[in-house]
Amino acid sequence: MKAVIEKQVGPNWMVYDADDDAVHVLNPTARMIYELHREGMGVAAIAEALRSHFQVPPEKVLATDIEKVIQDLSARGLL
Helix, strand or coil: CCCEEEEEECCEEEEEECCCCEEEEECHHHHHHHHHHHCCCCHHHHHHHHHHHHCCCCCCCCHHHHHHHHHHHHHCCCC
16 A cells, blocks of 8 residues: 545645655645545445535436546546
C-alpha cells in the first residue's frame, strides 16, 4: 500500500503520494467516490450515496462517471 497523506484544502481533498512525490487534488465528488470505493462500496452504492448527498436527479446516470473516476484514481495508484 502506498504511503499517502490526506488533508482538507478548502472545499477539496489533497492526497499526497509520498512514494511518487505526487500531489492529487480531489473535488468533493471525487473525494466521496475515493472514500466510498476504499470502504468497499460498488458503483451502484456509490451512485446512490452521491445522489442522496448532492441531490442528483434520478434520471441522471452516474455509473459511467463513477467508473471513470475510479479508473483514474487506480491509474494514479491511489486505489
